[in-house]
Amino acid sequence: MANPTRTRPPGPPGNGAGGTVYRGRTVTPRRNWKLISLIAGAAVLVLLLGVGGYAAARVAGLNGNLKRTDPFAGLSSDRPHKTVDGAINMLLVGDDNADGSRGYQGVSGQRTDAIVLLHVPASHDKAYLISIPRDTYVFVPKAKNGEGGYKTKINAAYSYGGAPLLIQTVEGFTDVKIDHLMVVGFQGFKTMTDALGGVDVTVAKTTTDPRSKRTFTKGVNHLDGTAALDYVRQRYGLPGSDFDRQKRLQVFLKALLAKATSSGTLTDPGKLNAFLDAATKSVTVDNDFSLVDMAFQFKGLRGKDVTFVTMPNVGSVTMNGVSYVKSDKEKAASLFKAVNNDTMAQWVQSNKTNNADSGN
Numbered sequence: 001m002a003n004p005t006r007t008r009p010p011g012p013p014g015n016g017a018g019g020t021v022y023r024g025r026t027v028t029p030r031r032n033w034k035l036i037s038l039i040a041g042a043a044v045l046v047l048l049l050g051v052g053g054y055a056a057a058r059v060a061g062l063n064g065n066l067k068r069t070d071p072f073a074g075l076s077s078d079r080p081h082k083t084v085d086g087a088i089n090m091l092l093v094g095d096d097n098a099d100g101s102r103g104y105q106g107v108s109g110q111r112t113d114a115i116v117l118l119h120v121p122a123s124h125d126k127a128y129l130i131s132i133p134r135d136t137y138v139f140v141p142k143a144k145n146g147e148g149g150y151k152t153k154i155n156a157a158y159s160y161g162g163a164p165l166l167i168q169t170v171e172g173f174t175d176v177k178i179d180h181l182m183v184v185g186f187q188g189f190k191t192m193t194d195a196l197g198g199v200d201v202t203v204a205k206t207t208t209d210p211r212s213k214r215t216f217t218k219g220v221n222h223l224d225g226t227a228a229l230d231y232v233r234q235r236y237g238l239p240g241s242d243f244d245r246q247k248r249l250q251v252f253l254k255a256l257l258a259k260a261t262s263s264g265t266l267t268d269p270g271k272l273n274a275f276l277d278a279a280t281k282s283v284t285v286d287n288d289f290s291l292v293d294m295a296f297q298f299k300g301l302r303g304k305d306v307t308f309v310t311m312p313n314v315g316s317v318t319m320n321g322v323s324y325v326k327s328d329k330e331k332a333a334s335l336f337k338a339v340n341n342d343t344m345a346q347w348v349q350s351n352k353t354n355n356a357d358s359g360n
Contacts, residue, residue, distance in 0.1 A: 076168075080176060083340050083341060088119070088120040089117060090117075091180070091182070092116040092117075093182070093183045114134070115154060116131050119344060120298065127301060128339075130339070133311065134153065134154065136324070136325045137319075138151060138172075141168055147160040148161070154173070163183065184282060196259050200259075201231065201252055202251075203216045212234070309353050311335065
């Protein structure tokens, strides 16, 4: 069994400039692509919930594109109880191998650096995307392979035991019952973005990405699929590093949602079909998830109805030479209590969210 006192944290490797040594191998991380995939998955989910005028037969066909899994099999009976009928809590996960690709060369195991809780209230008129930082310090239950049973980074749960262990970990940390799961691969991302004709984002300050050598100028930047990858992948050269990158991801998602649900997209069958086909072919969902039901229940939902929230935290702390994100226990507890009580609208009124219109 892994030793919880070792200096390198258990679970997926971190991101170094030239790759990371992990279990004796040097790996090249692509964790940002997984985050991008999650953005695309969230965008298509909200779009699908909002295309009430879309032909029922077409939605049923898209439902057939989705790959299926049973992440709830084998979970213990002591899961959190659902407190409000009609509300939906869905876990969105970015997986570097969800579509058969391998983001970490030569390293086995599933890996995610993108964990988002999507909450749709019983009124079905809003959606809240709650990001849980990948380095959040939590208790990860013991997996069948003997890993876990101690506190570490939350993304280690997915590496140790896949979606079931991640669901168990998130439910234990938040006390929120997960109703559905969506796992998103990254291969379809560029196709999805290009199918929309690209998206516009506003940059607060001109920056150059040292890796891609691409410069993003202050003001509005039009991004095709390739440029969008570079925009949301950039970490170095940003004052807040990962936290600024997370803000960029949310800014991009906001722009993508706006474009995906704009009249120009919804009234263009070719553009809409291309986007939805690419998106649904890149995701895996639980066996009970139905696009037909979702599209009918949430037919009025649009991009403007989505609020972005990052789990309250006190920032990064270093323990035994390892950097973790520590939650702000009191504020985080109030957030997840609001999810359970279906009072997110009130919580948002009293707390800062991430609905920014520009990123560094």
